[in-house]
Amino acid sequence: xxxxxxxxxxxxxxPVARWTPRFWALMIALGSIVAWGAFAYSVQLRxxxxxxxxxxxxxWGLYISNFVFFIGISHVGALMSxxxxxxxxxxxxxxxxxxxAITVCSLFVGASMPIIDLGRPERLLNVFIYGRIQSAILWDxxxxxxxxxxxxxxxxxxxxxxxxxxxxxxxAVGRFRRWLYRTLSLGWTGTADQKHRLERSMGVLTILxxxxxxxxxxxxxxxxxxxxxxxxxxxxxGPYFVAGxxxxxxxxxxxxxxxxxxxxxxxxWITPTHFRNLALLLLALDIVYIYFxxxxxxxxxxxxxxxxxxxxxALYGGPYAGVFWAVQIGGLLIPAFLLxxxxxxxxxxIVIAATLVNxxxxxxxxxxxxxxxxxxxxxxxWGSYWPTWVEWSITAAAFAxxxxxxxxxxxxxxxxxxxxxxxxxxxxxxxxxxxxxxxVPG
Amino acid sequence: MTSAxxxxxxxxxxxxxxxxxxxxxxxxxxGGKFLVExxxxxxxxVRTQTADPRAWVMVIDLDRCDGCGVCTTACRNTHDVxxxxxxxxxxxxxxPDGAHYFLPRPCMHCDNAPCxxxxxVNATFRRDDGLVLIDQNRCxxxxxxxxxxxxxxxxxxxxGPLELTPQEQAVYSPEYPGTHRRGTVEKCVFCAHRVDExxxxxxxxxxxxxxxxxxxxxxxxxxxGSEVWRLxxxxxxxxxxxFKEELGTKPRVFYLPPEADG
Numbered sequence: 001x002x003x004x005x006x007x008x009x010x011x012x013x014x015p016v017a018r019w020t021p022r023f024w025a026l027m028i029a030l031g032s033i034v035a036w037g038a039f040a041y042s043v044q045l046r047x048x049x050x051x052x053x054x055x056x057x058x059x060w061g062l063y064i065s066n067f068v069f070f071i072g073i074s075h076v077g078a079l080m081s082x083x084x085x086x087x088x089x090x091x092x093x094x095x096x097x098x099x100x101a102i103t104v105c106s107l108f109v110g111a112s113m114p115i116i117d118l119g120r121p122e123r124l125l126n127v128f129i130y131g132r133i134q135s136a137i138l139w140d141x142x143x144x145x146x147x148x149x150x151x152x153x154x155x156x157x158x159x160x161x162x163x164x165x166x167x168x169x170x171x172a173v174g175r176f177r178r179w180l181y182r183t184l185s186l187g188w189t190g191t192a193d194q195k196h197r198l199e200r201s202m203g204v205l206t207i208l209x210x211x212x213x214x215x216x217x218x219x220x221x222x223x224x225x226x227x228x229x230x231x232x233x234x235x236x237x238g239p240y241f242v243a244g245x246x247x248x249x250x251x252x253x254x255x256x257x258x259x260x261x262x263x264x265x266x267x268x269w270i271t272p273t274h275f276r277n278l279a280l281l282l283l284a285l286d287i288v289y290i291y292f293x294x295x296x297x298x299x300x301x302x303x304x305x306x307x308x309x310x311x312x313x314a315l316y317g318g319p320y321a322g323v324f325w326a327v328q329i330g331g332l333l334i335p336a337f338l339l340x341x342x343x344x345x346x347x348x349x350i351v352i353a354a355t356l357v358n359x360x361x362x363x364x365x366x367x368x369x370x371x372x373x374x375x376x377x378x379x380x381x382w383g384s385y386w387p388t389w390v391e392w393s394i395t396a397a398a399f400a401x402x403x404x405x406x407x408x409x410x411x412x413x414x415x416x417x418x419x420x421x422x423x424x425x426x427x428x429x430x431x432x433x434x435x436x437x438x439x440v441p442g
Numbered sequence: 443m444t445s446a447x448x449x450x451x452x453x454x455x456x457x458x459x460x461x462x463x464x465x466x467x468x469x470x471x472x473g474g475k476f477l478v479e480x481x482x483x484x485x486x487x488v489r490t491q492t493a494d495p496r497a498w499v500m501v502i503d504l505d506r507c508d509g510c511g512v513c514t515t516a517c518r519n520t521h522d523v524x525x526x527x528x529x530x531x532x533x534x535x536x537x538p539d540g541a542h543y544f545l546p547r548p549c550m551h552c553d554n555a556p557c558x559x560x561x562x563v564n565a566t567f568r569r570d571d572g573l574v575l576i577d578q579n580r581c582x583x584x585x586x587x588x589x590x591x592x593x594x595x596x597x598x599x600x601x602g603p604l605e606l607t608p609q610e611q612a613v614y615s616p617e618y619p620g621t622h623r624r625g626t627v628e629k630c631v632f633c634a635h636r637v638d639e640x641x642x643x644x645x646x647x648x649x650x651x652x653x654x655x656x657x658x659x660x661x662x663x664x665x666x667g668s669e670v671w672r673l674x675x676x677x678x679x680x681x682x683x684x685f686k687e688e689l690g691t692k693p694r695v696f697y698l699p700p701e702a703d704g
Binding site: 124138 | 593594598
């Protein structure tokens with residue numbers, strides 16, 4: 001190993017090698033929020049769902065909104081990362097691990113949400129004992145669990161050479177982590193045969209993960225689209241949700257890139273080129289999402305059939321108008337401008353756009369769940385819903401738990417892949433020139 | 443020895459592997475089905491079987507209903523319905539043309555029930571005689587059935603005890619959900635426990651306006667306890683309709699419209 005690459009490996013391993021007091025402080029702060037959320041859930045288990053703001057009309061609320069949001073951002077690992085890998089976009093190398101880690105962390109958080117929403121969580125096994133394949137909830141169980149296993153494997157396979165580096169280099173860390181690196185690196189030494197096997201597995205998984213990921217958010221949307229409710233009864237919900245998932249997922253990667261670059265001093269690997277390239281991807285997805293939104297609302301508004309009319313009136317100018325326009329203007333139009341204009345497409349402008357996108361995509365999910373359920377479908381008034389402290393606490397814990405998991409992952413394995421950013425990648429025998437130069441025009 | 447790049451999986455290999463994989467899965471499904479059938483088949487769901495072949499229907503005469511709510515009270519007394527739930531709920535309707543009437547809404551017991559379709563655990567099921575019931579011993583409380591119901595007919599037990607006492611559990615059945623526990627969904631069951639014994643549902647018997655009729659569509663007859671109507675005739679002569687017919691849920695509750703002068 002040359003002098004230069006040894007220095008490089010050390011720099012990428014620094015956050016893993018030494019856990020700073022600031023990191024511990026972050027863990028304690030996030031851990032406290034998660035503990036508070038666990039307490040709120042214990043209250044809910046003891047008293048029942050009566051402690052939430054949900055009632056017989058608006059019968060789903062924050063938990064299901066969070067579920068759609070977190071499952072949504074989980075798509076970035078598979079879709080963005082796999083597509084960039086398959087299209088051999090060389091600039092992807094320092095950012096794919098982040099995307100794959102987001103997938104794993106957000107899937108755990110997202111999948112827990114519908115279970116927290118259950119009236120009888122202790123009967124969850126009934127889904128396996130009495131499962132009916134006709135129910136969209138069963139499709140969700142199958143696709144999300146498949147995706148969880150698939151994305152864990154996807155994350156893990158690309159990690160093996162780096163785990164071996166950790167095993168060889170990090171001899172000063174605790175006994176547990178030494179055991180972890182030794183076990184999980186599966187005796188990787190980088191022989192030609194090992195590389196061949198790894199590459200073959202990666203090739204298969206990179207392709208397989210794509211349809212699995214698309215199926216996941218499609219069936220999440222089908223939970224809604226399989227009903228006769230105004231606002232949910234839509235044929236484009238599948239692709240609409242997949243586009244939204246990738247949209248908020250790429251925004252999440254951009255936010256993670258900004259934070260990690262700042263705190264772990266990764267400027268050498270994650271350059272303004274990466275921000276620009278992903279910003280263009282975000283812009284493209286923004287335009288796709290605007291297209292779907294126009295498609296969905298124009299076709300329904302034009303006809304204003306039945307219960308759709310009052311729902312649209314509530315969204316455009318009624319009680320939900322504030323949130324609705326915040327999503328359209330703050331989440332779609334302003335980011336589109338920030339990302340299109342060369343003057344605002346700076347790293348700061350991009351991070352602002354990504355933050356706006358993620359905040360409003362959460363609001364969008366809330367709107368999808370709540371406004372439809374509140375729409376009267378019998379001769380009666382509008383349903384009302386305001387989340388209680390229990391729901392807010394569990395929601396805060398979900399976000400804190402996601403950040404906690406993500407930060408922990410970045411302290412156990414290098415968050416920028418070491419072996420994939422080597423100046424010459426020996427895998428497959430293809431030399432990699434200019435590992436961070438963009439192929440997409442900046 | 444071939445180099446690593448030559449041995450990489452090509453597109454042809456991948457397509458071939460996918461086709462072989464799909465074939466294997468298909469074979470496993472067909473083979474598994476054959477085995478299950480040979481070994482006696484999947485046992486039929488005994489919950490859906492009824493002693494007599496029946497096709498229960500309800501007819502509500504909106505011209506007679508004065509919205510007094512006695513049916514709701516009778517239902518509450520029969521099933522000890524929890525507070526906040528109205529298994530037969532009276533809606534007051536003011537049409538834009540000035541028409542004013544009351545619309546009692548029990549469970550519609552749809553033949554093409556959206557709630558039965560979406561239930562992930564088969565807790566809600568449709569009996570052969572058309573009654574849609576819920577097994578509260580099995581319901582996991584996901585409330586997807588409530589999201590799917592176009593008639594707001596289903597209610598959730600947001601609070602209350604988690605488990606029944608042994609005595610309560612002994613009398614509980616999906617036909618008689620007179621005992622209630624938290625975290626499960628409930629609704630009108632057309633008084634299945636009374637109907638199975640040859641009685642009319644509680645709301646039918648209680649209605650002081652004699653506006654609710656119940657009967658077997660196979661016999662083409664419905665009764666409110668004092669009158670018997672021929673179902674096909676009254677639906678034709680009075681312009682009977684089903685609520686939200688356009689959704690294709692095929693409800694078992696028919697309404698007779700209020701007379702214009704009423």
